[in-house]
Amino acid sequence: MSNCAIVGINWGDEGKGRMVDLISSDYDVVVRYQGGGNAGHTVINEYGKFALHLLPSGIFRQDVVSVIGNGVALDPQSLIEEIRYVRSKGVQLTPANLKVSSRASLLLPWHKELDCLEEQRLADKKYGSTKQGIAPFYSDKYQKKTVLAGELFDEKAFFEHLEGIMEWKNLTIEKVYNAAPTTREALKEWYEAYCVPLMPFITDLTDFYDEAEQNGKNIMFEAQLGSLRDIDYGIHPYTTSSSTIAAYAPVGAGAPALRLDDIIGVVKAYSTCVGEGPFTSEWFGEEADKLREAGDEYGAKTGRPRRVGAFDAVATRYGVKVQGATAIALTKLDVLSYMDKIPVCTKYKVKGTVTDKFPFPSLLDKSEPVIEYLDGWGEDISGVRLFEDLPKAARDYVLYIEKQIGCFIKYVSVGPERESIIIR
Ligand code: GDP
Secondary structure (H helix, E strand, C coil): CCEEEEEECCCCCCCHHHHHHHHHHHCCEEEECCECCCCCEEEEECCEEEEECCCCCCCCCCCCEEEECCCECECHHHHHHHHHHHHHCCCCCCCCCEEEECCCEECCHHHHHHHHHHHHHHHHHCCCCCCCCHHHHHHHHHCCCCCEHHHHHCHHHHHHHHHHHHHHHHHHHHHHCCCCCCCHHHHHHHHHHHHHHHHHHEECHHHHHHHHHHCCCCEEEEEEEEHHHCCCCCCCCCCCCCCCCHHHHHHHHCCCCCCCCEEEEEEECCEEECCCCCCCCECCHHHHHHHHHHHCCECCCCCCECEEECEEHHHHHHHHHHHCCCEEEEECHHHHHHCCEEEEEEEEEECCEEECCCCCHHHHHHEEEEEEEEECCCCCCCCCCCHHHCCHHHHHHHHHHHHHHCCCEEEEECCCCCCCEEEC
């Protein structure tokens, strides 16, 4: 048995879905263990192009079992719509190859609404939420004001529990935000439309993992977002509300005692960030527009233009450490082919002092980038499949990044398609 986590090292959108789709051929089980429908993992393969939100990126491999663990914000509507869409593209999805933990808490109809209401209230101080209800969901989960997927099997008890929470939640919706309360009828409709079709997939994962272990199955854990958005280790308060780090993978997956053998950190060859918060190596104006267009940097879930900038080695070093990465997948190297000189942010200047350490979150907006320039290679590299066939300047760039971040770059991705990969 060999277990591996694929995690984001930076702000998210590093290309994790693309790497899971590639590497999952060596694994029997792929598990999503945190986050929710705010994810947008892009996968391009023989079935087409997908932006997966809740489904693990291993679902396209028929011999892989996909699992949604207890750490995920389980939105029945989002998941059922996604299952229907993926099936419509010819992918077989049944309770045999998709399993949802009975211990996962349900993202409830008011979570999305509260997300929107709070962002509206914050106005120009908003956190940049994707409005998928993630923050209200996790705060209610830790207040124990959610219902578990396994409760769906006893309809009467489920509604009793849910209506108690609804009454409590309506106090906030009506009295704090002056908005319309959720009704019993709306809950019933939601239940029929999305919870009933979800029930065949819901299962207790304990026996499943025990069996997998006994049969020597290989398990892959697929993370959402990246180190810098982690609730504990990220750029507070511009983080997500869950643990995006590898150490949480077994807990959120439903197999807390499992050990990870490999942790593959996914890193983009330049830096991007969606939403609000400090981003030290950010570019603006024409230079930013050019990189955004070259890399097609628009959010997979929201379509929002991503903020772009020079490769941030300071943030990436920190991200590698937080994840405990054992190897790196460097994605989108092909996007940099148009540049004559490639800037890399190697250090920060924080209140006049130069440092190579990632600062405490409240110091980030006082940080300036210290930039070094490397030679560009000026030719298309998307067809290259062997490291030694890359132009020298491209190889030098990869080796320079490797030295800067202190971790072996095992994979170099030179295009979004499954086969556009160099394995070292
Ligand atoms: P994830 O959330 O970490 O899975 O990343 P996203 O799917 O949000 O964003 C990554 C984007 O980069 C997607 O549009 C991918 O198709 C694309 N992509 C991934 N790897 C490469 C690559 O090596 N080259 C290019 N040009 N695009 C890539």
